Structure formats: C-alpha cells, structure tokens
Amino acid sequence: MDILSDIKQTFKDGSVLTRLIYINLGVFLLVKLVGVFFILANQPFSLTYWLSLPSGLDELIRRPYTLITYMFLHEGFIHILFNLLGLYWFGKLFLYYFEGDKLLSVYLFGGIAGGVLYMISYSIFPVFASVNGLLLGASASVIAILVAVAVYEPNREISLMFIGNVALKYVAGFYVLLSILSISSSNPGGNIAHIGGAVWGWFYIYQLRRGNDIGRGLIKFLNKIPDMFSRKSRMKVTYKQPPRDDYEYNRQKNVQQEEINRILDKIAKSGYESLNKEEKELLFKQGKK
Structure with missing residues (x-):
C-alpha cells in the first residue's frame, strides 16, 4: 500500500x-504548493488572502466561506x-x-465565535x-x-515540562489571561x-450540563451531507472514536451498560412498546453479541 493510500x-x-x-496539515501543504506555483509563474496571487477571514463586513459578504476556512489555515511552520x-x-x-462529534462541534463553533468577536471588535x-x-x-x-x-473537569491535572502537575483550570485561565493582555501586542485580532x-x-x-447539546444540530447536518451526493448509500456518518486504551475501553463499556440498564428499567415500567426506534435498535444489537 502506497503512502497516499495509507x-x-x-x-x-x-x-x-x-x-x-489531517485537514489542517492538508490545507497548509496545499496553500504552500499553490504559492510556489504562482511565485514561479511570477503571478501576484495569494490563496492565503482568499481563505483568511477579513475584518470588514463588506469583505465577508463577498467571501462568507472564510468564517470556516480561516480556522484551518496557517501561515508558517511554527504557527501550525x-x-x-x-x-x-x-x-x-x-x-x-x-465523544468525537462534540469535539468537532466545539472546534467549529469555537472558531466561528472567535471570528465573529474579531470582526465585531474591528468594527466598534x-x-x-x-x-x-x-x-x-x-x-x-x-x-x-x-x-x-477545563470547565467540565477543572481539577484534572496535567504534567507540564519544568513545572510539574497543574490543574486544567489554571492552564486555561493562563491562556485566557495571556490573550487579554496580549491584545495590545502585534497580533490583537488573533488574541x-x-x-x-x-x-x-x-x-x-x-x-x-443543563441538558442542551448546542452542537447537535451541526452534527446532524454534517451527517446528512453524504446523502446529498449519493442516493445509493443511506449509511449515517458518525464521529465515534475507537477506544484508545484499556481505561477508555472500560469507560465506553460502562456508558453503554448504563444505557442498556436504563432501557431495561423503561421496559419493566412501561413495556417494550414504550421504547423509541434508537432504543430498540440498541437493545437488538446488544442481544446479538
């Protein structure tokens, strides 16, 4: 199997x-290769400019896609x-x-929130x-x-070189405070x-924590994208990550078992017909194991 296939x-x-x-790396390499081509052709074209988020609303109207593309774009090697x-x-x-779908939604919406605040700040x-x-x-x-x-598990400690174990809340607080103080530096928009x-x-x-997953709508939309291009396949795209180690495997098994126990309790109280489609499918799959 060749490298591209791998x-x-x-x-x-x-x-x-x-x-x-991979997407960030791919965009970085693509932009650099396109840049080399246009430099050799002596043409004044910058793909970075067309993919970056502008500070002006009039420019954003002409390039609305940049509110997404900018968060996958990097200028130099140290940056990426x-x-x-x-x-x-x-x-x-x-x-x-x-789960992975929540990571994706936080990444995308976090980037959008950063871009929106950046544009608002440059306007006011x-x-x-x-x-x-x-x-x-x-x-x-x-x-x-x-x-x-850090908000979800503030006291979770991570090991930092030359410092030792530090709670996540302090790491996050440091980065946020550093960003606020650095607004007066050479990169105010980024901070x-x-x-x-x-x-x-x-x-x-x-x-x-209030039971509202505000990124769920985005994931449902992304799950439907493959169906827009293929009528043959109705398979739902998911963003589950396979277990990374024994601890994660056991954690996922415990979560699944808790869900099964909840479904069984529901059957005991209200009968099998009270289950929704997803609960019946999960119970069926569990019975086949």
Missing part, C-alpha cells in the same frame, strides 16, 4: 481529532506546529470525557478604524476545546479571537 485509510478510520489534524500540538493535547483530554473599537486585518489559524478553536474540558473561542468553550459546557 493516509487515506488513516483518515477514514481515524478519530475526529485525527481528521482535524504549536496549534496542532495544542489541538492534539487538549483534544485527547476532551475525548477522554466526550476606534483603534481598528483604519485597519484592514486578516485572521487565520486554529488557535481560537483550540482554546475553545481547552476551556471546555481577540482567542477570547471568543474561550467564551464558546465555557458556554458549551454550561449548556451541556
């Missing part, structure tokens, strides 16, 4: 986190390296507590009145993931976007 298979079988990393390291570390922590604050900025990078999405898992991502991460967990 990458394709890894992307197909990998978790949402793996796919997000640190963002992907953060995405990997905090994404792994997030997936320890939640006088200091940006004469500035035509461009926003790019996954950092708002990464901070949204970090803050989400404002970080704050937007952080607010979304907090808001997502706040709503989730």
Whole structure:
C-alpha cells in the first residue's frame, strides 16, 4: 500500500481529532504548493488572502466561506506546529470525557465565535478604524476545546515540562489571561479571537450540563451531507472514536451498560412498546453479541 493510500485509510478510520489534524496539515501543504506555483509563474496571487477571514463586513459578504476556512489555515511552520500540538493535547483530554462529534462541534463553533468577536471588535473599537486585518489559524478553536474540558473537569491535572502537575483550570485561565493582555501586542485580532473561542468553550459546557447539546444540530447536518451526493448509500456518518486504551475501553463499556440498564428499567415500567426506534435498535444489537 502506497503512502497516499495509507493516509487515506488513516483518515477514514481515524478519530475526529485525527481528521482535524489531517485537514489542517492538508490545507497548509496545499496553500504552500499553490504559492510556489504562482511565485514561479511570477503571478501576484495569494490563496492565503482568499481563505483568511477579513475584518470588514463588506469583505465577508463577498467571501462568507472564510468564517470556516480561516480556522484551518496557517501561515508558517511554527504557527501550525504549536496549534496542532495544542489541538492534539487538549483534544485527547476532551475525548477522554466526550465523544468525537462534540469535539468537532466545539472546534467549529469555537472558531466561528472567535471570528465573529474579531470582526465585531474591528468594527466598534476606534483603534481598528483604519485597519484592514486578516485572521487565520486554529488557535481560537483550540482554546475553545481547552476551556471546555477545563470547565467540565477543572481539577484534572496535567504534567507540564519544568513545572510539574497543574490543574486544567489554571492552564486555561493562563491562556485566557495571556490573550487579554496580549491584545495590545502585534497580533490583537488573533488574541481577540482567542477570547471568543474561550467564551464558546465555557458556554458549551454550561449548556451541556443543563441538558442542551448546542452542537447537535451541526452534527446532524454534517451527517446528512453524504446523502446529498449519493442516493445509493443511506449509511449515517458518525464521529465515534475507537477506544484508545484499556481505561477508555472500560469507560465506553460502562456508558453503554448504563444505557442498556436504563432501557431495561423503561421496559419493566412501561413495556417494550414504550421504547423509541434508537432504543430498540440498541437493545437488538446488544442481544446479538
């Protein structure tokens, strides 16, 4: 199997986190290769410009897709390296507590929230009145993931080089405070976007604890996309991640068993006919094991 086939298979079988990393890397390589082509052709064209999020509303109207594309776009190697390291570390922590579809929704909506706050700030604050900025990078999405898992499990400790074990709430608080203080630096737009991502991460967990998964609608829409291109296949796209180790395997088994117990209790109280379609399918699949 050649390299391209290996990458394709890894992307197909990998978790949402793996796919997000691959997409960021793929966009980075594509932009760089296109840039080399146009430089050699001596043509003034920048794909980075067309995929970055503009600060002005008039530009956004002409390029509305940039509210999504900017969060997968990176300018240099150091830029993408640190963002992907953060995405990997905090994404792994997030997936320890939640499913992959929730990671995807936090990544996308965190990036959108960061982009929206960035545009609002450039529209209302006088200091940006004469500035035509461009926003790019996954950092708002990464901070949204970090803050989400820190709000959900604030006292969970992670090991930091040269420092030791530090609770997640302090790590998230440090990044948020650093972003606020760095607005006066050379990258005010990026730091404002970080704050937007952080607010979304907090808001997502706040709503989730109240029983409202505000990213569910997005996942349902993404699940329907394959059906728009193929009438033959009605298979639903899911974003489940296979168990990463024995602890995660046992955690998933416990969650599944709790759901089975809930369904059995429901049958005992209200009868089999009280089950909905999803509950009947889960019970049927469990009976075949």
